[in-house]
Amino acid sequence: MRYAILLMGAPYSDQASHSALRFARALLARGHRLETVFFYHDGVYNAARLAAPPQDEPHLVDGWAALNAEHGVTLQVCIAAALRRGLMDEREASRHGKSGYSVEAPFELTGLGQLIDLGLQCDRLVTFGP
Amino acid sequence: MRYAILLMGAPYSDQASHSALRFARALLARGHRLETVFFYHDGVYNAARLAAPPQDEPHLVDGWAALNAEHGVTLQVCIAAALRRGLMDEREASRHGKSGYSVEAPFELTGLGQLIDLGLQCDRLVTFGP
């Protein structure tokens, strides 16, 4: 089946991100396809490229990137939710006249319309809230 | 009196940051001294230098910086909570071998011991949770 995940919890603060990553690995292991993880609300903080958790804790940003590298899962971050929270890629940073950036590939900033499309076009959309 | 504020809510997601900033301005207007705002848990996201809220919404990062500029309020961010969440200044970034940074002055990364000191040495510590 074609799955999508909607993640709305901040990393480290809530279990949501860990639950979502664990669920993603389990469904892929069962032979399903995971189209996209969509990050909304505080879930967008999962895309922070400078995250530096202690070495003995799971590194969520790398975990998501690995899903992309190994299984082609796209990582879509709601742009409106992200900009408010200080998450922007190089293109948005230059558009806002800021130096530096806090989001990088494979995460991509996108509109909320993508979420509605995913919800209606995938066989299953599973939400992980805070 | 000497006040300190402990802020533990993420900006935009919860009202906590708005409440804390409003309370800070009110106590300063009444002639009190605000020593420090200490950012812990998801409150550390208030220090994200790239935050770009829509123009018709309050800009919290700038609001905190203004408190520092106008009233000498120090803005202390718990370093352990910040690093996990992708918030680091230039010094930490270079220590972690990363390019770029997500926190800048007047926000300063500091240890949790500062919070305990503030709590015991200031006349009042007021906490704003998520």
Add this chain to the structure above:
Amino acid sequence: MKLHIVNCAPDAGRVVQQALSAMTTDDRLLLIEDGVQGALPSLVDGFSGIEGRLYVLREDLEARGLMSRHDDRVTVVDVDGFVTLTEQAEQTLSWY
């Protein structure tokens, strides 16, 4: 005397009960943010036992359209009154 600050809706778990159980008989309780819902007549009974020591923040009532709807037994203060309450208390505790 301590000031307890509650920012959660009465329906958002056991936060109100926790605050109440930590209060002594002269402590005060201030409702802010979504906590102001507790000042509605249909919910204010959840605070029985602290009559005269229950406060609610005007600005947060107003923003939610609740200003004319609160129970008379709750004292309305603005943010300056919030500061005053913290001056008068030896310590503040927040329940969120």
Add this chain to the structure above:
Amino acid sequence: MKLHIVNCAPDAGRVVQQALSAMTTDDRLLLIEDGVQGALPSLVDGFSGIEGRLYVLREDLEARGLMSRHDDRVTVVDVDGFVTLTEQAEQTLSWY
């Protein structure tokens, strides 16, 4: 048949009640994260009416030291079982 997923403690507000009120008589409910507390014998009565359709995630029970403490009327599934439940349901709804 839909799968409802609850990740909140029974004490964390009215989330469980909301999930239950949105369930039809063949829907299922899975407890994950802090929601697994609801499988404790002292709290499981909060789910009366959905006997046989109540599931709890093994990994989250284990991490919390609750594996041997849950009520027998709750079906324990691991994360593979979680995936299976989503396969069998037409849609999932999350209550958080």
Add this chain to the structure above:
Amino acid sequence: MRDGETPAGDLLVILRHGSHGTSWLREGLDAALVGAAFGREVALLFMGEGVLGLLEGQGQGALGQKGTGPTLEMLEMYDIEALYVEEQAMARYGLEQRDFLLAARHLDDTAIAELVERHALVLTF
């Protein structure tokens, strides 16, 4: 309006939080508006604390934050006319239809379960 008239729709957005305290109401409404803008049939259910989001007389936040009143007024423009409110929550907060900015159909638990059942996609906020 009677329950039986409710058509099946594409997207049901369940709103469980009021204005100002959190961003959930705004973010849920954004999802609904985007769904409608993309041509989907969208319904809204105000549940629990979410019923407070419908109140008349809401204002700005203390730092000038926008409330959700203006967004609610945009619903009609986007052809989102299927509005529902949890009857039990109204009773709990002591509210009646005349307290609300918009007309919404009152639903008991059975009707809520039926409403959820009729939608291909349900998002909870």
Add this chain to the structure above:
Amino acid sequence: MRDGETPAGDLLVILRHGSHGTSWLREGLDAALVGAAFGREVALLFMGEGVLGLLEGQGQGALGQKGTGPTLEMLEMYDIEALYVEEQAMARYGLEQRDFLLAARHLDDTAIAELVERHALVLTF
């Protein structure tokens, strides 16, 4: 131990969440440990869901996240010996002292209010 024996202390940390679901328990414990490391007299009160944080047999999270068990075992090393637990919450979860990793004094509501009263600084997590 009887209640009357409790001394006044510098810092009381109230823990209202269990392990794994959120970072509150860990962050609250960190504050307590730092306070003790700085030479302060620190007490801990496990309240509400926080009592579950004391359970024996907790493990790692599914992605290998550390639990709070190891941190709890450090409390003694930091001379944090004043541990309290809300009696009502224990009853609610059906727990007894023998279910816990550490010995803690059981408090009813009155005793909780007195404990809070005796501390110069109280932090809630």
